[in-house]
Amino acid sequence: MYSSEQVLRALEKPALYGPDIDLSKYRIEEPDVGEAREVDQVVVNAASRVGLDSSSLAYVQKNEQALATMMTKLLEKYGVVVLPTREALSRESIARELAWRLVDPAKDKYTAFTYLYGGEVGYFIYVPPGVKVPIPIYTCLSIVSNNVVQTSHNIVYVDEGAEAHLVTGCAISHGVKDGIHIGISEFYVARNAKLTFTMLHAWARGLHVRPRTAVKVGEGGEYVNYYVTYSPVASIQTYPVVYLGRNTRAYLASIIASSEEGVYDVGSRAVLEKPGAAVENVSRVVARDVSETYARAEIEALESDTKGHIECLGLLLSTNAVISSIPVITSRKRGALLSHEAAIGLVAEEEIDYLMSRGFTEEEAKSVLVRGFMNIDAPLPPSIKKQVDYILDMVAKYAVG
Amino acid sequence: MTLELVNLRVCVEDREVIKGVSLRVERGEVHVVVGPNGSGKSTLLSAIMGLRKVKVCGGSIIFEGRDITDMPSYERAKLGIALAHQNPPEIKGVRLLDVMNAMAKKYGCSDCTSLTKTLLVDSFLSRNLFVGFSGGEKKRAELFLLMLQNPELALLDEPDSGVDVESIGMLARAIESLRNRGTRIILVTHTGAIMEKLSRINKVHVLIDGRIVYSDSPDVVLPVIFKLGFKKGLEVLVGGV
Incomplete structure (x- = not known):
C-alpha cells in the first residue's frame, strides 16, 4: 500500500523525461460512470480520426465520463468482462487486487494526480482462462472540452491460456485546443496467455499527454504493443515498461509522426526477468517542421538465456526537426543476447x-x-x-x- | 508524333556530359545508342526523362510538338515518357506490389496480371522494391513498371546488363510488344546482347564523349563496332574502309 503522504508529496514530483506540466492550470470534471446505448456524436467524430467505427466500441470515455456500451453484452457471451474501472473496483475483487500494483501512484505528479483526483475512470477488462476472444475489443478515449485534465485508469487481465486483442483510440474532438490526458494502464498477461494492444492516437496542438503503462507477462505469455501517434501535440511523454517472465515474448512497436512544435518523448522499456524471455523493441519516427522527438528504447536482462533487440529508425522531413534516438541495453547476467541498431536520415x-x-x-x-x-x-x-x-x-x- | 532532341547539352554537377546531341525518333521506331563506359548514354536518357540529378544546360527536348525541356519528370511520365533505370534504387518497406497498385490507379491497368506473368515478376511482387533482387529480377521489374505506364516513349537503359540468357529473351519479347503497339524506343546498351533478339532496329547511334559521332542502320554499324571496338570501328565506319 502507498501512504497518502507519499502520494501527496509526489504531486510536486516532475517526471524524469519530457516537459514539466503545471496541472493546476487545468480543471478536472466530476467523474461520471454509466452505460451508453448510443455513442455521442462528438465521440463518433473523434473516433473516426483514428479509424475506429463507433458501433464496435465497448468502452467510451468522454473527458471524465466513463461509459460501457452495448458491445459489452456481446463480449459477455465469451465471458469477457468490460466495465468502467470505478465500477469494477466496487464489484470485482480481482480489480481491487490488481489496481495500482504495477504502476506506483507516487511515481510522479501525473500518477499521483490520477490516484488522488482521478475518480478511477478508465476501463477494466477481464478475459477468463482459455478464452480466445474472436473479435477485437475496442475502446475510445476522447477529450471534448478545452482546458481539462482527462485521467484514465485502465486495468486488463488476460487469464491463463486466453487471448485478446485490444484496440484503444485516443482522439481529440474538433475545436479542442488544449488540455492534458493522463492514462494509467496496468496490464496482466497470465501464463500462456496472449494480449495484443494497439493504440491509435490523434491529439491536438495544445494537448499534453502523459501515459503511464506497465505490463506483466507470465510464463509462456506473449504481449504485442503497437503504438501509433500522429497529428500535432504540445507534448507526449511515455515510457511503458514490460516485465517478461519465463519463456515469454514481447513485440513493442512505436510509430511516431512528429510535427509542428511538438515534443515527442516516446519509447518503451522491457525487463527480461526470467530465462527464455525475448523482446523486440522497434520504433519508426518521421519528423517534420520544428518538432523534437526523443525515441527511447531500453532492454534490461536480469537473467541468462534471454534475448532482446532494439531497432530505432528516424526519418527527417525537415532540416529544423530533431530526432534523438536513445537505445539502451543492459545485461546483468552472462548469456543474455542483446543488440541494438539506430539510424536517422533524410x-x-x-x-x-x-x-x-x-x-x-x-x-x-x-x-x-x-x-x-x-x-x-x-x-x-x-x-x-x-x-x-x-x-x-x-x-x-x-x-x- | 515525334521525340526530337535539338542540340541538347546536359550537365551533371556543372560538368557537361552531353555536348550537343540532336536526334529524332518517330512513332514505332527503335533507336539504339551504343558507346563506351562514361560516354553519356545514361545521362542522355535521364535528361529526356527529366531526372533531377541531371540538368539541361543547352538545347531543347521536344515531345509531340511540345517543348518539355523544363518539365518535371512526373509530368513527362503523364505525357507517356517512361524510363527503365539501369540501377534503380533499393527502397526498403515499399513493395513492388505497392508501387504496382499505385501506378495501376494512375494509369489504369487492364492487363496487369498477364504482364506479371509475361515478365515473371509475380513471384517477387511482395518483396521490397529491388532489395536483394538478382540482376534479372531487377531488369524484369523495371520493364514491368515501365510497361504499366503504357508509354508513348520508352527509354531503356541497359536492359541487358547483368542478365542471364533466359531473362534477355523475356525482356526482348516485352520490348517487341511495346514496339508493336507503336511505342517509340530508345535503347541504350553496352554489350549489345539484347539487339540480337530484336527483330527490327531502325537506327544505331554511336555516342562518344557526349556526342553522337555516327548513326546508321544496325547492319552497317553493329558488325564493325562489335568486331573492332568503338575506336577502330569508328575509324572504319567514318573512313568508309
Whole structure:
C-alpha cells in the first residue's frame, strides 16, 4: 500500500523525461460512470480520426465520463468482462487486487494526480482462462472540452491460456485546443496467455499527454504493443515498461509522426526477468517542421538465456526537426543476447527522383517512401493489421504535409 | 508524333556530359545508342526523362510538338515518357506490389496480371522494391513498371546488363510488344546482347564523349563496332574502309 503522504508529496514530483506540466492550470470534471446505448456524436467524430467505427466500441470515455456500451453484452457471451474501472473496483475483487500494483501512484505528479483526483475512470477488462476472444475489443478515449485534465485508469487481465486483442483510440474532438490526458494502464498477461494492444492516437496542438503503462507477462505469455501517434501535440511523454517472465515474448512497436512544435518523448522499456524471455523493441519516427522527438528504447536482462533487440529508425522531413534516438541495453547476467541498431536520415533524393519518373509528384513520392518506412512486420491479427494500415496511410499523408 | 532532341547539352554537377546531341525518333521506331563506359548514354536518357540529378544546360527536348525541356519528370511520365533505370534504387518497406497498385490507379491497368506473368515478376511482387533482387529480377521489374505506364516513349537503359540468357529473351519479347503497339524506343546498351533478339532496329547511334559521332542502320554499324571496338570501328565506319 502507498501512504497518502507519499502520494501527496509526489504531486510536486516532475517526471524524469519530457516537459514539466503545471496541472493546476487545468480543471478536472466530476467523474461520471454509466452505460451508453448510443455513442455521442462528438465521440463518433473523434473516433473516426483514428479509424475506429463507433458501433464496435465497448468502452467510451468522454473527458471524465466513463461509459460501457452495448458491445459489452456481446463480449459477455465469451465471458469477457468490460466495465468502467470505478465500477469494477466496487464489484470485482480481482480489480481491487490488481489496481495500482504495477504502476506506483507516487511515481510522479501525473500518477499521483490520477490516484488522488482521478475518480478511477478508465476501463477494466477481464478475459477468463482459455478464452480466445474472436473479435477485437475496442475502446475510445476522447477529450471534448478545452482546458481539462482527462485521467484514465485502465486495468486488463488476460487469464491463463486466453487471448485478446485490444484496440484503444485516443482522439481529440474538433475545436479542442488544449488540455492534458493522463492514462494509467496496468496490464496482466497470465501464463500462456496472449494480449495484443494497439493504440491509435490523434491529439491536438495544445494537448499534453502523459501515459503511464506497465505490463506483466507470465510464463509462456506473449504481449504485442503497437503504438501509433500522429497529428500535432504540445507534448507526449511515455515510457511503458514490460516485465517478461519465463519463456515469454514481447513485440513493442512505436510509430511516431512528429510535427509542428511538438515534443515527442516516446519509447518503451522491457525487463527480461526470467530465462527464455525475448523482446523486440522497434520504433519508426518521421519528423517534420520544428518538432523534437526523443525515441527511447531500453532492454534490461536480469537473467541468462534471454534475448532482446532494439531497432530505432528516424526519418527527417525537415532540416529544423530533431530526432534523438536513445537505445539502451543492459545485461546483468552472462548469456543474455542483446543488440541494438539506430539510424536517422533524410528521405533519399534518389528514391524520390525514381518515383517521380514513375509519375508520382514529389509529395506523392515522399508519401510512398514514408509509408514504406513505417511498415513493420508486427504480429497483429489480420483485422487489426488492416486497420493499422489504414491509419498508417493517413499518417504517411499527414507526415509529408 | 515525334521525340526530337535539338542540340541538347546536359550537365551533371556543372560538368557537361552531353555536348550537343540532336536526334529524332518517330512513332514505332527503335533507336539504339551504343558507346563506351562514361560516354553519356545514361545521362542522355535521364535528361529526356527529366531526372533531377541531371540538368539541361543547352538545347531543347521536344515531345509531340511540345517543348518539355523544363518539365518535371512526373509530368513527362503523364505525357507517356517512361524510363527503365539501369540501377534503380533499393527502397526498403515499399513493395513492388505497392508501387504496382499505385501506378495501376494512375494509369489504369487492364492487363496487369498477364504482364506479371509475361515478365515473371509475380513471384517477387511482395518483396521490397529491388532489395536483394538478382540482376534479372531487377531488369524484369523495371520493364514491368515501365510497361504499366503504357508509354508513348520508352527509354531503356541497359536492359541487358547483368542478365542471364533466359531473362534477355523475356525482356526482348516485352520490348517487341511495346514496339508493336507503336511505342517509340530508345535503347541504350553496352554489350549489345539484347539487339540480337530484336527483330527490327531502325537506327544505331554511336555516342562518344557526349556526342553522337555516327548513326546508321544496325547492319552497317553493329558488325564493325562489335568486331573492332568503338575506336577502330569508328575509324572504319567514318573512313568508309
